[in-house]
Amino acid sequence: MRSGITLIFGAIFVNQQALGEYGMAHFSDKGAKKGKDYCIFFNSQWAGLPQDLHKASRLQIHDLTSSVLCHPSEVPSEGFPNRIPIVLRGNCTFYEKVRLAQINGAKGLLIVSKDRLTPPAGNQSQYEEIDIPVALLSYADMLDIARTFGKGREVALYAPSEPVLDYNMVIIFIVAVGTVAVGGYWASSHDIKRRNMMKQKKKGAVKKQGVETLDVTSVMICVFMVMCCSMLVLLYRFYDQLVYLIIAIFCLASSVGLYSCLWPLVRRIPLGKCRIPENNLPYCHKRPEVRRLVLAAFCVAVSVTWGVFRNEDQWAWVLQDALGIAFCLYMLKTIRLPTFKACTLLLLVLFVYDVFFVFITPFLTKNGKSIMVEVATGPSNSNTQEKLPMVLKVPRLNSSPLALCDRPFSLLGFGDILVPGLLVAYCHRFDVQMQTSRIYFLACTIGYGVGLLVTFAVLALMQAAQPALLYLVPCTLLSSLAVALWRKELPQFWTGSGFAKDIPQPALVKVPINCTRTPPANYEPRGDEATNPSKDSPLVLAKGLPQDKTSRAE
Structure with missing residues (x-):
């Protein structure tokens, strides 16, 4: 079940998308050259905004935050000539508000929202009637504006363009490739240790090591796919009810993964080797070492800290990425594909699954949206506004003012690391058994890096969410297959017959x-x-x- 949940949400690389567009409202005091930018959310179907601040008109603000502007009686006698009124959200539609503002001379409309910023939508005939921009501003920003600027404040609305690729792509690339390489190498080292124990006829140790790994069979792959599809559809239908369950599972699984990654380091420290006294406590009746308990407490504390502060965008993403990397390394160490045949079956099945739920499901849903994108980024109509944690997230590093807005992250799903990583681990194990100087391991790792670069390029060209396995699966499978054909070892590579037998002769x-x-x-x-x-x-x-x-x- 732990491995199944890992891949349900992962097979997609996506920048957060929304129906509306983010822009900036540059506030300043009248006549002042310097000001401050605030994030706004607008719909270009009402009216577009210039991309450059210097091309945007500076207009005086008319503060109507005590009103919702739903009736003509709320319009002042002088109207809004060449001004931009600020009103509260509620009681009527966006169209009714902006229509009243436009017929009374306004050059735009800012609507203050205490809830999450959503696109100010309307129908096609309403879009054609309105020719002034309408945008949403957060209530917290409105309070800051009132404290920072005087009554004669001015505003300029604009929508700067973002660079096609951000520097955070470099960080995502390094983290993803590094996790795949380290996880594949670590998983294989575990297998080597197990083989050496067999040679030394340490039967007790061999039996203990065998419990730590799980060999994947064809039946397990089929059952896993049914679970993936079912869980993804359930999340799409009942997102608000299941998202907290997924968050709790991630906290538990990531703390186990962090413990597994840190224990090889902690056991080298010559402190805390003493055991606790005899007791009847759960999981402690075997008198574990003090350092094990301290490490377990630390891992649980890190996981709980993230769970409590997971929505703190300034720093919580660091904890999420650290826990996610540890979780991926633990899964790569635990799950083992015994043959290249099993690797090919798993990758091809997930390849079809990924493409179907990203590209095909928009033709099957009523709103025309991809089920995978909706689940990975959180449905726009979600009441909880929670995000699934099964992704690596890195904030944008460009200097665009839009970094202030609520979409500063690029995402890479755990499945895009785990699925190819299992193949990389198999290649390294085969290298060790066949004594091939890790040529399969290097070829598959390089293929993964190339596939990730192709994903970035397509994402930049298409400006839409992409199923990363569409590019990662062919690159990793073909690179390892090419090495096997070149070395004339395809029969052994396909069946895994190069591996030593588990029972020593x-x-x-x-x-x-x-x-x-x-x-x-x-x-x-x-x-x-x-x-x-x-x-x-x-x-x-x-x-x-x-x-x-x-x-x-x-």
């Missing part, structure tokens, strides 16, 4: 040819053994007749 020992052994005193040959003795007969051994030069050790 008994050793061979040499036995002298002319050894003699006295048969038992009470031994009597039976039947024709006296005239035609077998090679294992005590008579043969006693007479020193030729035998096989080697025999299995007992």
Whole structure:
């Protein structure tokens, strides 16, 4: 179940999208050159905004924040000549507000909202009638404007264009490729350790190690896909009811992953090796070491801290990414694909799943939206306004004023790391067994990096959400397959027959040819053994007749 939840939400790389557009309201005191930018949310179908602040008209504000501007009686006697009124949201439609503002001479309309900023929508005939911009401003920004500027304040509305690609793409690329490479290498090192234990005939240790991994079969892949599709549709239908369950599962799973990643480091510290006293507490009756309990408490504390402050966009994303990376590394260590056949089946099935829920579902939904995009970014009609945590998120690093708005992050799903990462781990294990100097591992990792760059390029060109596995799966599968064909090892690579057997074979020992052994005193040959003795007969051994030069050790 833990691995299933990982991939449900992950197979997409997407910048947050919305029906409306973000813009800026530059406020300043009358005649002042310097001012301050505030985020607004507008709909260009009412009227567009210039991209440059210097091309935007500075107009005086008419403060009507004590009114909702739904009736002509709320319009002052002088109207709004060459001004932009600020009114409260509520009691009537956007169209009724902006129509009253326009017929009374306003050059725009700012609507203050205490709720989440949503697109000021209307119908086509209303769009054609209105030719002034209408935008939403947050209530908190309105209070800051009232404190910062005097009564004669002015505003200029504009919508700066954002760069096609942001510098945060570099961070996402490094984090994703690094996690895949480290996870694949770590998972394979675990397999190497297990193999060495087998060679040393440490049967108890081998059995213990075997519990920590899970070999994926074809049946498990099919069941997993049914779970993925079902869970994604349930989230689409009942997002507000299930989102908190997913957040709780992520907190639990990520704390386990963080513990798994930090324990190899903590156990090198020569402190806290003493064990707790005997007790009957759950999970403590075996008297674990003090340092294990301290580490577990630390991991739980980090996870709970993120859970409490998850909506603090200034810094909570760092904790989410750290917990997400630890979770991905733990899953890559735990889940193992035994053959390239299983790798191909899993990647191709998720490839189809990803493309279907991103590109095909818009033709099947009533609102024409992708189910995957809606779930990954949070439905626009969600009452909770919570986001699913199964993504890496990095804030935008450009200097655009739009960084003030509520979409400063680019996202990469965990599935885009885990799914190709399982193939990378398989390639490294095959490298070790076949002693190929990690050529499969390097080729598959490079293929993953190339696929991610292709995803970035398509995202920049299309300016729409993309299913990353559409590009990652072909690049990783073809790169590893090409190496297998070039080295003429495709049969072994496909079936995994290059791996050592789990059960160590008994050793061979040499036995002298002319050894003699006295048969038992009470031994009597039976039947024709006296005239035609077998090679294992005590008579043969006693007479020193030729035998096989080697025999299995007992």
